Amino acid sequence: MSDLVEIHNISKRFAIHGDLLDQLTFEDGRLRRKREYVHAVNDVSLTVRKGEALCVVGESGCGKSTLARLVIGLLRPSSGKVIYDGERIDDMTGAERKPYHRRMQMIFQNPYASLNPRMTITQTLEEPLRWHQPELSRNEYMAKIAEVMASVGIDASWGSRYPHEFSGGQRQRISIARALVVDPEFIVADEPISALDVSIQAQVLNLMSSAQEERSLTYLFITHDLAVVEHFASRVAVMYLGTLCELAPARALFASPQHPYTRALLSAIPRLRDERPAFIRLEGEVPTPVHLPSGCVFHQRCPYANERCRREVPRLEALPGQVSPDQPKGARISAEHLVACHAVQERRI
Known part of the structure; x- marks a missing residue:
């Protein structure tokens, strides 16, 4: 698959020092x-391939949502660049980005806050169409x-009602319909199911999977629910304190998780099997993103850290030892399973 989105050495910091x-x-x-600055995202590079669902995971505050907003254009990076097709x-003006806004859409985390309470559902879905396709007639808008309402399981009679008349799951379906109505090819989903009941989460995920198949969508899916990632993702990127720790096919x-932080994350997944790995308890506190530790940002909590980890x-x-099928025996490649860890590279793990 070819790359649709390329993120090159992107960083984002927020000033907290006042006037x-x-x-x-x-x-x-x-x-x-x-x-002083909050270093939310630090020198992250990755690609999103056409047709895949790339999931970004990590604990709260690791920079997942900031990364999503940098990609979609809601935030400007402090350094680095974003390339789309x-x-x-990332350096375009609002007018220059307008054609890309139709191709890139976002589904927000909170369905109770992302819909305008003063607009009916029809008005909510009509607004992006009028902005991106003003040449259409009123009948074409309504068609x-x-x-799109039928494709996400919304009854046509809902059009005249307001967001407060619906449940969280129904509102999220409306949010998905709003993203799909302009026929995008890339969707950033920022924890779209975290505010929903478990039974409703499955319905929304199935809806997003069906939309991906029917419309050839590409997803950048932000979540902290690893059980969801295991079934939804094509590839997974693991973040810790604004940095990318591991990137691999789901x-x-x-x-076979490699990074110590990834292993700790996966060990916390509840499983109903006796052979599940033992729970890994990380010692120490998560460092503050205001004063990042030197070297590897995970070294203060890592049981395998040495002097190189603290310095570099x-x-x-x-x-x-990773090899490509079409390369000579023993050849290394920089593809598929990538890890940012000295202990793994030195084979101490």
Whole structure:
């Protein structure tokens, strides 16, 4: 599969130091200017291939949602670039990005906050059509709305009602319909099922899977629910404290996790089998993203950390000894299962 989205060394930091007077402090008898930042995403590089569902996982505060907003254009990166279908889009103006807004849509986490309470469902679905396809007639708008409502299981009679009249699962279906109504090819889903009951989660996931098959969609799916990832993802990217720890096909990641943090995450999945791996309890506190640790950001909680881990930032590389079927025996490739860990590269794990 070819790459649809390319993320190159992207970083995002948020200033927390306030205005100029808040930045001024006295230290050792001198007036100094002190500025602090939250380092939400740090030098992340990955690609999203056409037709796949790339899931980004990690604990709360690891930078998953910030990464999603950087890709879709709701935030501008502090450094790095985002390339969509061969064109750089992160430095475009609003007018220049308009054609890409139709091709890229987002499903937000909270269905209770993402819909305008003053607009009916028909108005909610009609608004993006009028913005992106103003040449259509009123009848064509209504035909398109009826089609997309039927595709996500929404009754046509809902069109005249308001969001407060629906349950969370129904609202999320409406949010999905709003994303699909302009016929996008790439959808960023930021934890779209976390606010829903478990039974409703399955319905929404099945709906998204069906839409992917019928419309040839590509997903960047943000979640912390690893049970969902195991069944929905094509590939999985694991993040910790704004950095990318591991990137692999879903089946390979769940069968053979390599990074110590990934192993700890997967050990926490509830399973009804005796052979499940023992729960891995990580020691220590999660460092603050304001003052990132030196070297590997995970070294303070990692049982395999050594002096190199404390000093040198690991690079995302292929597993040692990984070979390609069409390469000579012993050849290494930088594809498929990638890990950013000195212990793995040195074969200490």
